[in-house]
Amino acid sequence: MQQEVREQLKAKLAQHGVSATNQRIDIAEVLFEMPQHMSAEQIIERLKSNDKSVSKATVYNTLNMFVAEGLLREVHVDPERTFYDSTTHPHHHFFNVKTRELIDIPASEISVGQMPPLPAGTVAEGLDVVIRIRPSPV
Amino acid sequence: MQQEVREQLKAKLAQHGVSATNQRIDIAEVLFEMPQHMSAEQIIERLKSNDKSVSKATVYNTLNMFVAEGLLREVHVDPERTFYDSTTHPHHHFFNVKTRELIDIPASEISVGQMPPLPAGTVAEGLDVVIRIRPSPV
DNA sequence: TTAATTGCAAACATTTTGCAGGTTC
DNA sequence: GAACCTGCAAAATGTTTGCAATTAA
Numbered sequence: 001m002q003q004e005v006r007e008q009l010k011a012k013l014a015q016h017g018v019s020a021t022n023q024r025i026d027i028a029e030v031l032f033e034m035p036q037h038m039s040a041e042q043i044i045e046r047l048k049s050n051d052k053s054v055s056k057a058t059v060y061n062t063l064n065m066f067v068a069e070g071l072l073r074e075v076h077v078d079p080e081r082t083f084y085d086s087t088t089h090p091h092h093h094f095f096n097v098k099t100r101e102l103i104d105i106p107a108s109e110i111s112v113g114q115m116p117p118l119p120a121g122t123v124a125e126g127l128d129v130v131i132r133i134r135p136s137p138v
Numbered sequence: 139m140q141q142e143v144r145e146q147l148k149a150k151l152a153q154h155g156v157s158a159t160n161q162r163i164d165i166a167e168v169l170f171e172m173p174q175h176m177s178a179e180q181i182i183e184r185l186k187s188n189d190k191s192v193s194k195a196t197v198y199n200t201l202n203m204f205v206a207e208g209l210l211r212e213v214h215v216d217p218e219r220t221f222y223d224s225t226t227h228p229h230h231h232f233f234n235v236k237t238r239e240l241i242d243i244p245a246s247e248i249s250v251g252q253m254p255p256l257p258a259g260t261v262a263e264g265l266d267v268v269i270r271i272r273p274s275p276v
Numbered sequence: 277t278t279a280a281t282t283g284c285a286a287a288c289a290t291t292t293t294g295c296a297g298g299t300t301c
Numbered sequence: 302g303a304a305c306c307t308g309c310a311a312a313a314t315g316t317t318t319g320c321a322a323t324t325a326a
Binding site for chain 3: 194
């Protein structure tokens with residue numbers, strides 16, 4: 001049963017040209033269990049509590065590879081850490097600056113109207129909308 | 139003449155409750171010369187080439203204080219460094235992921251339509267739109 | 277068996293901090 | 302002279318790298 005999930009993940013990695021080692025599947029298992037945003041440290045903690053031992057270096061190597069191959073998206077809103085977002089199709093985020101939590105906003109719920117002309121000699125790579133929020137004051 | 143600029147900056151700092159030391163004015167001089175985005179290191183370099191010697195610690199302390207007092211805005215798009223934006227009124231950015239440069243987009247040039255409801259118990263603090271760009275392929 | 281991958285520890289880069297000495301009002 | 306500010310060096314993070322040992326095709 002668990003084994004089946006791992007087989008599916010192996011296929012997913014293969015589709016993106018990533019050969020599947022045990023460690024990479026362990027990491028994928030954490031990330032792709034549900035749509036979510038995690039920092040490298042959170043991933044390492046989760047692996048630990050799942051009794052999987054994967055070194056920090058391998059976690060970072062793997063995350064960078066997943067990003068390069070389009071399996072993951074990096075989100076940069078918190079200067080202290082990079083978040084890895086297991087949802088790769090276009091969408092946006094709330095960022096709670098107090099709790100440092102990211103919350104998805106489906107692309108359909110925000111409409112960005114006219115776009116300014118791009119600077120000469122450049123092409124657009126992506127559009128990120130971040131709504132910074134904080135807990136309501138008492 | 140130069141002296142006059144420094145007097146104006148001193149007044150600007152005072153308005154924001156920041157007492158004006160020589161170092162703080164040196165830093166303000168660099169930042170507020172024109173609307174721009176600089177990393178701490180770029181600011182330190184500029185100070186050096188202006189023959190102003192301000193220690194790294196003081197630059198960081200000052201930048202944090204300016205941000206806290208609303209004289210500056212931090213921009214987080216590049217995981218490797220924080221940018222300090224001398225334009226504090228609402229606007230958006232192009233970020234060239236190759237050259238790591240920020241370019242302003244006036245708020246009027248982007249219209250963000252409907253906004254999704256905020257998560258319960260939170261209030262909005264700000265809206266950031268970043269259009270990631272890269273040099274056109276040859 | 278050759279190439280790819282892992283893990284450790286050391287290296288790095290950016291930012292923060294502790295504290296002694298200096299400055300300011 | 303009391304409170305504040307600066308600068309140095311050391312510390313703290315988060316991330317990357319070098320390299321020897323291990324695993325996989």
